[in-house]
Amino acid sequence: MDEKILADKNLVVRHSTLELIEHWAIAISGLILLFTGIFELPVAKRYYIITVPGLGWSADFITSLYLHYAAAFVFSAAALFHLVYHGLRSEKGLLPQGGDCSASITVIKSLFGFGEEPPMRKYLPEQRLAYAGMALIILMLIISGLVKTYKNIYTPDMSHSVLLWATWIHNISFVLFFLAFLAHMAAIALRPNWPMVRGIFTGKVRLDYVRHRHSLWLAEIQPVQELPTMVVAEDQAPQLQESDSAIEDSTKDQTTHINKF
């Protein structure tokens, strides 16, 4: 991950191009899967969706299946790529950590004006929890979807019990995925989270936002890119990191290196 501070542009690189591709591959294919999954239910004729311009095909279950398969190909490949690639590189910033539940409550309360937000890392504690939940849902969707696909092609006479399990796991996960998507959109709609939206499109977020909200993350990435011209003792580091002027100076002048990280 090429996280770095671009002080002269007041930006911090939050996501690599690869991560952006992963996110949008899963997001776009997931949305296509959501809609074509709905169209695999007999709803398009009943609810007159076929009368909507451009959706005349929506009652054709085979056409929907084509699109569902095409999106499932991207979705499954991207999800497994994400899991394995970042697993191999030991990039665990999105995995839940101890205390995330209580920290999430504090953050959510602060979003509505109750109390102060604690200093945060790259991801918010509720983001880490949501990631784990979404990952589980996606995994269930993929596994059950693969069973159903295998049945469609090779074993139409698959055990009915196995098929019912796969079908209902898929259907329930589909509902959970939809709810998780709505929750994701709701989180974006909250004003304090707006600066992060830019990040998922461009990979970069504002430095002043990071300084204000993700001070722990800033402290983590700041020394990595700097030249070792000045060494700061470990017990001094937090103080320095919390200081906006110190961070700005260090990123501009490239003179600070913190051995702690």
Place this chain on the structure above:
Amino acid sequence: MDKKNNMQIGRRSFLQITAGAAVLSGIGLPKKALAGTDKQLSTLIDLNLCDGCVDRTVPICVSSCKAINKDKIPPVVEDIPEPWPRKTIEDWSKKKDVFKRLTPYNFIYVHKTEIDEAGGRKTIFVPRRCMHCDNPACATICPFSANHKEKNGAVVIEQNQCFGGAKCKDVCPWEIPQRQSGVGIYLHVLPGYMGNGVMYKCDLCNERLKDGKLPGCVEACPRGAMLIGPRKEIEKIAEERAHAMNGFIYGKKENGGTSTLYVSPVSFEKINSTMEKKPGQPDMKPEVGRRMAATDPLGKAVLAAPVLGIVAAGALNWYSKRKEQMKKEGKDNG
């Protein structure tokens, strides 16, 4: 237990019915039929033998099927919920006696047709019911897996799991399943907004097969025009009969292959030309394709997708690490 029973039915009924048919048709009984059966069963409908039970008001295969399934559909609620927003209600509960088309209360009917042949006009009777396809889209695409295929080849709709969305009917080339509104699980979920009854069709008398009995229509046919037995044997008999009468087979290739083989002295192009596809009265288009087959290559790609993702992740990680290593070595060297 079920498997054992299916095997029993395979041997016993095949012998029993084939023997009867062999007597009528004058075609020899294949010896191999006595040796056992495959797991999968097939049925044969010989249009050269079926006379439509002209001496009866209702063909006996139809009346037998009706008698067996007369209590299958539970009582329909008095006030069937009106579906929203499209207000289609299909209620056959007051027309249970209809026998000249498929309905939720009538799983088989006999189509009568007159064909002009070189030798003169020929009357053909075609019993029509579910073909029990090899890879039935009606079952594989059912969103609740209420419709499924058994190992013996029977395609069965579980009426306590079906919401009556009629998707199975839409994807069936013959539009066989028929809906009865006002019954089923949808009444207990969101009646009016989700589901609209239960779909019904021939299930090859699957419960009777499990009990070691024959399907009602096969058992009742007085002319032995219907057979059931191990798939390979039935296919062999169909080939032999078609060859003997210089005739034709329907159901072997249609919709990707089915467990029902029709044998006819008249071509199915001609038979089909006399059929007008109407609700509950399917046509018989030769070599009608399995539409879902076109999605199979993409489905196979989906099955491979997780492996591709894992391989790509491994490869990119290796490449990235190598690049990082080379960069580091470059720095170290100068």
